Amino acid sequence: MLETLEPRGRFGRPYLYEPECESTQLLIGANPEEGTVAVCDFQSAGRGRLGRTWEAPAGTAIHCSVALAPPAGRAPQELTLVGALAAADAVEVATDLFVQVKWPNDVMLNRRKVAGVLGELRGGTVVLGIGINVNQTREQLPPDARRPAGSLRTLTGTEHDRAQVLSTLLWRLEHHYDEWREGGLAALYPDIGARDFLRGRRVTVDGVSGTVIGIDRAGRLELDTGGERRLVESGEISYS
Template sequence: MAARELGQPRIDVGSCESTQALVDASMPEGALAVADYQTAGRGRLGRTWEAPPGTAILCSLLLKPPAERPAPELSLVAGVAIADTLERSIGLSVQLKWPNDVMLRRMKVAGCLAEARDGAVVLGIGVNVNQRSEDLPERAGSLRTTTGREWDREQLLASIVDDLGHRYSDWLDGGLDAVYEGLGSRDFLRGRQVSVNGTSGTAMKIDRQGRLVIAVGHGELLTVESGEVVYER
């Protein structure tokens, strides 16, 4: 399937509460909202996403997948696309931490948030690009702190949107299985001791339905569809 053309129409703002509020289901698929700064950026489980003005990629994209495609999988699809862009751009291996984090040298550098809305999905993406160490929370990094140089946010955003167009098209055509080669091999949690929803064990893999599989002892495997992961560093 040909890549979906995403990123138009585009809304650019200097500051907003959250780009998630700038797009809605009445817009064409592919509508993109981009901000230099968010006063109330949203992450998973009600967390905030904060970055000094002009240092991060902060955007939301409107997608309209068919009902048979599970919307939560889009966080993983977007993670694969971000990893594609970053590996090609900076030449370092990127990993994906289930369910929605992008990791570079064991530090979170990006996150994705897929919110179902009126039959559509608003996909929020945040990428730490040019923040300094003192700008970042614990266990977070940026491209700048990792590579020692600043990066062009607009070029990176264009590449992410393009890569997402390809990965989204593959997902529409064949589900998560169609992008799995970019997901399973980048599994950050595999082999780590984790705790999810009060259950501890060893993370085995992200399966082809986007679930985390955990070995909890005595040969028993637990499949987790959603939850908060705590892992041993």
């Protein structure tokens, strides 16, 4: 049950909960203070990257939004990758399995997407929307996904405590956020590199094809396009 939360740190103070909402990105409000967390058990209009919908049966997933106030001089768009790294940590703690991050915002377990992050800039505040597939059955996962999604339940064979996963997520997000505030994305570079799902894969991003070298210290995807190095800041990605 997610009605209450005992925060391990700053994040989750205040904590907003509703059994059902249109989206936690709306529930959190227009001007949330840093550390505010909004959670609901069912989203009727959850959104993912590039306008895609993100839905799950009530009580099976984590839908949360977290308000952050990045300091001047830091690139707020990097926080999507920071959030994905925190979600990967939380899934790994819950499953005891190696979890990867697929640039720019997906979390992968056994080649299946189990979580995603959406960042929205509102003035000087970034609201990170984070969704984690926790206890959906195979039948409850989206059947029309370009690549099959997964949940912690389908990939481990057991149900998981969503409150514990959420608590770990916020704890790890606070930790990585503080590292990022102090040293930028370069401070997280070893962790990001270790979890890089696309490294060494052949990909196409908005019509540009190449082999992924990695994610650079500014959060860009680095490609080898056949002797030429290309840096990609954003785009729709496909891979083999």
